[in-house]
Amino acid sequence: MMRPTLGLLTDFGLTDTYVGQMKAAILRVAPHVHLVDLTHEVAPQDVRGGAFLLWSAVESFAEGSLHLAVVDPGVGSARRGVAVRSRRGDMLVGPDNGLLVPALSLLGGMDVAVELTEPAGWGPRRSRTFHGRDVFAPVVGHLAMGVPLEKLGRALTRLETPFSFPAPRREDDTLVGEVLHVDTYGNLVTNVPGESLPTRFQVRLGTTVIPDAPHVHYQTVASGAPLSLVGSTGLLEVSVRDGSAARELGVGRGASVYITPG
Numbered sequence: 001m002m003r004p005t006l007g008l009l010t011d012f013g014l015t016d017t018y019v020g021q022m023k024a025a026i027l028r029v030a031p032h033v034h035l036v037d038l039t040h041e042v043a044p045q046d047v048r049g050g051a052f053l054l055w056s057a058v059e060s061f062a063e064g065s066l067h068l069a070v071v072d073p074g075v076g077s078a079r080r081g082v083a084v085r086s087r088r089g090d091m092l093v094g095p096d097n098g099l100l101v102p103a104l105s106l107l108g109g110m111d112v113a114v115e116l117t118e119p120a121g122w123g124p125r126r127s128r129t130f131h132g133r134d135v136f137a138p139v140v141g142h143l144a145m146g147v148p149l150e151k152l153g154r155a156l157t158r159l160e161t162p163f164s165f166p167a168p169r170r171e172d173d174t175l176v177g178e179v180l181h182v183d184t185y186g187n188l189v190t191n192v193p194g195e196s197l198p199t200r201f202q203v204r205l206g207t208t209v210i211p212d213a214p215h216v217h218y219q220t221v222a223s224g225a226p227l228s229l230v231g232s233t234g235l236l237e238v239s240v241r242d243g244s245a246a247r248e249l250g251v252g253r254g255a256s257v258y259i260t261p262g
Helices: 018-029 047-060 101-106 131-144 245-249
Strands: 005-010 034-039 066-070 081-086 091-095 110-115 154-156 169-171 174-182 188-193 201-205 208-213 226-230 235-240 256-261
Touching (some): 005 131, 018 034, 018 066, 047 066, 047 101, 066 131, 081 131, 188 245, 188 256, 208 226, 235 245, 235 256
Parallel strands (some): 005 034, 005 066
Antiparallel strands (some): 174 188, 174 256, 201 208, 201 256
């Protein structure tokens, strides 16, 4: 039997034992599962940031993989916990707060979904503040062991919380995008897909104008200079060679990016 692969994404951080407790709860049910830590450093309660990071990672996994994502400011409230099978065959487990939606869409959309209403699929502990350990982890463990998703709760026709990233828009000959994410290096990842870009263009971000884009790699400009290229997500990014674009340009998530041909 092949070991199922399970990706993990949370805002738990690594200072406390929350990640370890959640992993232990998974392994208690599915000791053979292969755990892959995507990140546990999503900013606290940042559902949108977590949704972007999950979206950016799921296509790296083989079809039929599992994902547990927990960025859950509504834990213990009326918000639903869900398990969803994508049309590609992947399983996603987490809160129904929009966190799973972009990744699910990338994987072909929803095939089957359930609200996690079956206590037999939960763990022995029932904390109101740690569903990552007590509900989601045991559920995804059961899925890894081959328990049918339909046995874990009440069938849903749709997720309660829709979510999508803002799309770039046209203003005459200018394509206007938005910074969606600032990565570890200070690169500004926008919502502009590489395939929508002109052959040659310039980028304006705040008071900074970057000509001669797209750049092929970081060393096409001098150290400390800004550049713009299509990054590993397939989206346009603004960077500073040997530096942080976020810090040097003084902008962050939500900033507008203007792309004009030439």
